Amino acid sequence: MKKIGIIGGLGPEATVDYYKEIINAYKAEDRALNYPEIILISVNMSNFLTLMDSKKFDEATTYLVDRIKRLHYAGADFAAITANTPHQVFDQVQAKSPIPLISIIEVTCDEAQKKGFKRCGLLGTAFTMNATFYSDVFRKRGIEVIMPCDNDKQIIHQKLFTEIELGIFRDDTRQILIKIIERMVKTNQIDSLILGCTELPLILAETSYAGIPILNTTKIHVKSIVDYCNSDL
């Protein structure tokens, strides 16, 4: 088994979800207690978001590359970042990384392609919904990525940073998010929905909403991490 490197803390709720899901994958294989070594750096979320907010992308890249180098010093053979938002600078980070990185966007795109989706809705932070890093990857494989309208984007971002990232999961917030998905199905004819923030599956835990299938980016990313950990590559 390769040593798994994880950049976490963006936010902590999803970090726990990744750790538990990786451990569970080995429990399910009946290899109880024989877990792979996981090296995690949980960063200061506030510091990183300040860089993203002020569009200091070079500094954000340096910040992530520094942590990945430190994961490597600590023995990690490869790494993954447990959040969608930092993938805005994924290509720059990967170019400077001493170890292979598994992109949440690439593996989600693999899954969308395998399932034959053509028009994927995308919910995430404003950073993710206002950027093109999802649509750039998906467009190359002939898949359109559709964002919510501006008003809905604002609602989602606000709910993420005042509740969900803090581990507060309210039923009325869940209903608001489901209404947004219903609007996107009706207005934009999306055939599937990407939960493009690794905290969103903690409040939207079903495999379909508004009659369309959900791409749970945490679950897809964890499966890729475990497969790579176990592989002879």
Add this chain to the structure above:
Amino acid sequence: MKKIGIIGGLGPEATVDYYKEIINAYKAEDRALNYPEIILISVNMSNFLTLMDSKKFDEATTYLVDRIKRLHYAGADFAAITANTPHQVFDQVQAKSPIPLISIIEVTCDEAQKKGFKRCGLLGTAFTMNATFYSDVFRKRGIEVIMPCDNDKQIIHQKLFTEIELGIFRDDTRQILIKIIERMVKTNQIDSLILGCTELPLILAETSYAGIPILNTTKIHVKSIVDYCNSDL
């Protein structure tokens, strides 16, 4: 804030508990999202327990020192091990560690002394209950540590490794553990009880059982980690 180093995975359930409790401590202080950097190495539990089981204490020491050095390479300013069992070799590990370590035994003893306890019962793995690393530390401060009878030790160890370490929390197991505590109160006149395995507070979550107060080693350890992280020491 100092960078926190954590040796986890012994077992994974308690590791999640530590991580969440550390993060929660900062939420409670209204410093939302401004979390300290946490560097965690989650080890292969099966490998480590094999060393302990075959009494290869020098190898177990080397195993832990290697991980602590790697935490240090990754930037940790100090470290803690999220389990009681490995504290059997704590003194040897500390002697070779490049960074300060916070002993779960020492901080639990501080707490017992502060509360004026004189006869503490101890539940933990067989490794912990059959060793003297708890009683050695507590005796120096005039506190006796009392173990369950041999039959009860076997029951606790078996429940830990077939259920609790795997995240299985059954109500009948909880009742068996409470019966053991009741027997210790009656037979040994203990005035308090140490949950000397960081998974035990996940199944025994109350602050008292059988009429005596509980020392939750996870909670006590996390508080010390957070205090040291925030201190100017």
